[in-house]
Amino acid sequence: xxxxxxxxxxxxxxxxxxxxxxxxxxxxxxxxxxxxxxxxxxxxxxxxxxxxxxxxxxxxxxxxxxxxxxxxxxxxxxxxxxxxxxxxxxxxxxxxxxxxxxxxxxxxxxxxxxxxxxxxxxxxxxxxxxxxxxxxxxxxxxxxxxxxxxxxxxxxxxxxxxxxxxxxxxxxxxxxxxxxxxxxxxxxxxxxxxxxxxxxxxxxxxxxxxxxxxxxxxxxxxxxxxxxxxxxxxxxxxxxxxxxxxxxxxxxxxxxxxxxxxxxxxxxxxxxxxxxxxxxxxxxxxxxxxxxxxxxxxxxxxxxxxxxxxxxxxxxxxxxxxxxxxxxxxxxxxxxxxxxxxxxxxxxxxxxxxxxxxxxxxxxxxxxxxxxxxxxxxxxxxxxxxxxxxxxxxxxxxxxxxxxxxxxxxxxxxxxxxxxxxxxxxxxxxxxxxxxxxxxxxxxxxxxxxxxxxxxxxxxxxxxxx
Amino acid sequence: xxxxxxxxxxxxxxxxxxxxxxxxxxxxxxxxxxxxxxxxxxxxxxxxxxxxxxxxxxxxxxxxxxxxxxxxxxxxxxxxxxxxxxxxxxxxxxxxxxxxxxxxxxxxxxxxxxxxxxxxxxxxxxxxxxxxxxxxxxxxxxxxxxxxxxxxxxxxxxxxxxxxxxxxxxxxxxxxxxxxxxxxxxxxxxxxxxxxxxxxxxxxxxxxxxxxxxxxxxxxxxxxxxxxxxxxxxxxxxxxxxxxxxxxxxxxxxxxxxxxxxxxxxxxxxxxxxxxxxxxxxxxxxxxxxxxxxxxx
Numbered sequence: 001x002x003x004x005x006x007x008x009x010x011x012x013x014x015x016x017x018x019x020x021x022x023x024x025x026x027x028x029x030x031x032x033x034x035x036x037x038x039x040x041x042x043x044x045x046x047x048x049x050x051x052x053x054x055x056x057x058x059x060x061x062x063x064x065x066x067x068x069x070x071x072x073x074x075x076x077x078x079x080x081x082x083x084x085x086x087x088x089x090x091x092x093x094x095x096x097x098x099x100x101x102x103x104x105x106x107x108x109x110x111x112x113x114x115x116x117x118x119x120x121x122x123x124x125x126x127x128x129x130x131x132x133x134x135x136x137x138x139x140x141x142x143x144x145x146x147x148x149x150x151x152x153x154x155x156x157x158x159x160x161x162x163x164x165x166x167x168x169x170x171x172x173x174x175x176x177x178x179x180x181x182x183x184x185x186x187x188x189x190x191x192x193x194x195x196x197x198x199x200x201x202x203x204x205x206x207x208x209x210x211x212x213x214x215x216x217x218x219x220x221x222x223x224x225x226x227x228x229x230x231x232x233x234x235x236x237x238x239x240x241x242x243x244x245x246x247x248x249x250x251x252x253x254x255x256x257x258x259x260x261x262x263x264x265x266x267x268x269x270x271x272x273x274x275x276x277x278x279x280x281x282x283x284x285x286x287x288x289x290x291x292x293x294x295x296x297x298x299x300x301x302x303x304x305x306x307x308x309x310x311x312x313x314x315x316x317x318x319x320x321x322x323x324x325x326x327x328x329x330x331x332x333x334x335x336x337x338x339x340x341x342x343x344x345x346x347x348x349x350x351x352x353x354x355x356x357x358x359x360x361x362x363x364x365x366x367x368x369x370x371x372x373x374x375x376x377x378x379x380x381x382x383x384x385x386x387x388x389x390x391x392x393x394x395x396x397x398x399x400x401x402x403x404x405x406x407x408x409x410x411x412x413x414x415x416x417x418x419x420x421x422x423x424x425x426x427x428x429x430x431x432x433x434x435x436x437x438x439x440x441x442x443x444x445x446x447x448x449x450x451x452x453x454x455x456x457x458x459x460x461x462x463x464x465x466x
Numbered sequence: 467x468x469x470x471x472x473x474x475x476x477x478x479x480x481x482x483x484x485x486x487x488x489x490x491x492x493x494x495x496x497x498x499x500x501x502x503x504x505x506x507x508x509x510x511x512x513x514x515x516x517x518x519x520x521x522x523x524x525x526x527x528x529x530x531x532x533x534x535x536x537x538x539x540x541x542x543x544x545x546x547x548x549x550x551x552x553x554x555x556x557x558x559x560x561x562x563x564x565x566x567x568x569x570x571x572x573x574x575x576x577x578x579x580x581x582x583x584x585x586x587x588x589x590x591x592x593x594x595x596x597x598x599x600x601x602x603x604x605x606x607x608x609x610x611x612x613x614x615x616x617x618x619x620x621x622x623x624x625x626x627x628x629x630x631x632x633x634x635x636x637x638x639x640x641x642x643x644x645x646x647x648x649x650x651x652x653x654x655x656x657x658x659x660x661x662x663x664x665x666x667x668x669x670x671x672x673x674x675x676x677x678x679x680x681x682x683x684x685x686x687x688x689x690x691x692x693x694x695x696x697x698x699x700x701x702x703x704x705x706x707x708x709x710x711x712x713x714x715x716x717x718x719x720x721x722x723x724x725x726x727x728x729x730x731x732x733x734x735x736x737x738x739x740x741x742x743x744x745x746x747x748x749x750x751x752x753x754x755x756x757x758x759x760x761x762x763x
Contacts (some may be wrong), residue, residue, distance in 0.1 A: 174569065174700070174702045175700060175702075176520060176527070176566070176567040176569070184700075184704075212567070213567050213568060213569035214569070215569055215570070215572060215702055218510065218570065218571055218572060219506050219507060219510060219569075219570070219571070220506065238704075239704075240703045240704060241703050241704070241706060241718060241721070242704075242705070242706035244706075244709075244716055246716070250716070251709065251710075251711060251716075251732075251735050251738075251739060252738075253738060253739060253741070253742045256707075257705060257706035257707070259704055259705050259706055260699060260705035260706055260707045263699050263700065263704070263705050264699065267699075268526065268527070268699065269524065275524075276524065276525060276526050276551055276552065276555075277526055278742075278743040280742075351738075352738035352739075352741075399702065399703045399704070399721075400703060400721055401702060401703060401721065
């Protein structure tokens with residue numbers, strides 16, 4: 001160790017755009033550490049031997065090792081260590097729920113704040129992107145072909161690992177643009193699309209083919225992918241149909257699923273002036289749900305000009321499943337949290353437009369099967385929230401297109417593809433699956449973890465097949 | 467499909483220019499046909515399914531039901547009416563040019579199994595979607611009676627095509643300038659009263675037309691299938707914009723449809739939802755017109 005440890009009990013704060021400014025633009029909120037900040041923060045790491053942070057990382061990045069390199073100002077060395085385990089570090093540094101993973105287990109967190117692992121990961125990845133001029137090396141091909149369905153975080157991770165192992169990989173994407181939720185869901189202000197594009201360009205540079213406009217299950221079936229010479233298929237088709245609450249009024253004009261709202265704004269660029277994609281320019285918006293998607297929708301609504309934006313969530317602030325930083329940012333930007341509240345009806349005017357939402361107050365009872373306290377309505381506590389737009393962000397159920405066109409592919413009663421073991425083997429030989437298609441709506445990093453594990457399993461399967 | 471043809475097609479897909487317009491033809495002043503090179507989609511397409519296109523980069527994604535396909539030639543035909551900015555933009559493309567994106571075949575194919583006698587009802591540009599179904603039914607040996615309704619003589623499309631696959635064709639116009647004056651429901655009721663017993667009525671056209679066809683067939687207790695074409699973005703079961711209420715349940719036109727049992731569809735709700743972006747569309751069309759005028763000048 002050639003440096004003095006930084007004994008500050010607090011992590012270096014992230015420089016951000018001021019709330020009053022950022023709530024009117026789509027530029028990235030968190031500006032990223034400066035070089036000095038990153039080096040100083042890296043020097044807070046104790047470099048523990050048993051690495052609790054690495055154990056808590058879904059893709060097992062060797063965190064103390066990369067941070068040590070950063071502390072020694074070897075940013076490229078740090079990047080190389082991260083990229084052994086993660087194909088999308090610039091993305092994960094921005095969107096992982098670090099407080100529940102690496103940082104949640106950091107020893108520095110016991111008496112003070114954890115090391116800013118996510119912020120350091122982001123810095124290292126950004127530094128590499130901005131300074132590295134070397135093109136990624138084309139791996140030696142091993143002559144085997146693998147098809148991947150879905151160019152989201154899970155599919156891209158699997159593609160990257162398999163391509164590095166020498167496989168000829170083709171990724172089939174249903175939309176016109178690769179990236180999955182990273183491009184249609186997560187907004188620009190949290191994950192600039194240029195970063196996603198750069199990661200995708202890196203994959204192309206190592207020989208990954210990406211075919212857009214290819215809705216597998218329709219244009220080609222999984223059986224046909226095998227006929228075409230692929231020896232294994234990975235299904236990373238992601239989440240599907242948005243859930244609604246089945247309350248009266250959900251078909252009124254001005255009720256969106258978060259998927260639709262965010263897709264219009266992000267993928268279809270409705271946030272840009274002169275965009276051809278229509279979006280309602282709302283004054284008063286209620287977003288139902290408490291996860292990251294709900295925060296993204298609420299903050300996007302604010303940015304396209306809403307005057308008042310509510311998060312309506314049936315449990316309390318403590319139970320919000322969103323990343324802590326997103327909740328804090330949303331509050332700073334003026335999003336109003338109506339927790340312990342549940343909608344019971346959407347109200348419409350004579351033109352069929354939303355003009356209000358009838359809600360009921362909730363109270364928390366005993367913990368339910370998920371360990372969270374079960375909310376129940378308080379009788380007689382109904383009230384009306386004056387809104388013109390309602391956005392449903394209460395999750396999705398898996399897309400039916402692949403399971404309905406693939407014989408002998410087992411799914412559970414929720415429609416999630418059934419897999420066996422860590423590698424994601426499905427009921428069909430040579431077919432693997434992971435990410436939201438298997439788990440239902442979850443996080444980017446869990447989907448990446450599944451893609452990584454499946455790539456390993458596919459590699460073993462093809463090698464053992466002889 | 468054997469692996470040889472698949473490989474050849476994929477090779478072609480990579481090497482050729484994508485989604486090239488091989489033929490473009492105006493069918494009436496606002497409705498045109500385009501035959502698009504899309505061999506993989508053409509291999510799989512069935513009547514009732516749709517595609518999503520984007521005319522240019524940064525264009526909207528627009529769903530259009532497939533009007534015809536040629537598996538040998540590897541083409542898919544679409545017929546569109548210029549209603550807003552997106553279709554106007556599509557119409558600026560000419561033979562030899564390429565669409566930015568063309569994805570499909572999406573949705574479930576129309577069910578044709580076991581049908582012996584069917585009345586196919588098309589309204590306006592909806593005839594473009596009704597025709598391939600009539601064609602398929604006829605090829606399966608089903609007796610097809612077709613009713614096609616238009617506002618006036620100038621707007622009539624696909625008359626010869628319908629005639630070639632129907633044992634009975636009735637053309638209706640609002641003003642009586644061609645065929646018979648009246649609505650498609652008048653013709654349908656006449657045919658029913660003449661003693662025709664249909665296994666099914668298939669109605670495709672404006673929502674209001676489909677609604678009234680369904681009201682009529684309910685009276686005579688004839689199963690009726692309608693093809694819904696709501697606002698959608700991805701078309702693959704992700705955005706939920708295309709939801710509609712069928713038999714009291716929320717359904718998604720892109721993956722559960724676009725065909726539904728017309729007697730169960732909540733048409734009034736669908737009509738309301740269809741107007742969500744009417745102002746925006748009209749505005750976009752005006753802007754496109756202005757741009758177009760500038761280009762011409």
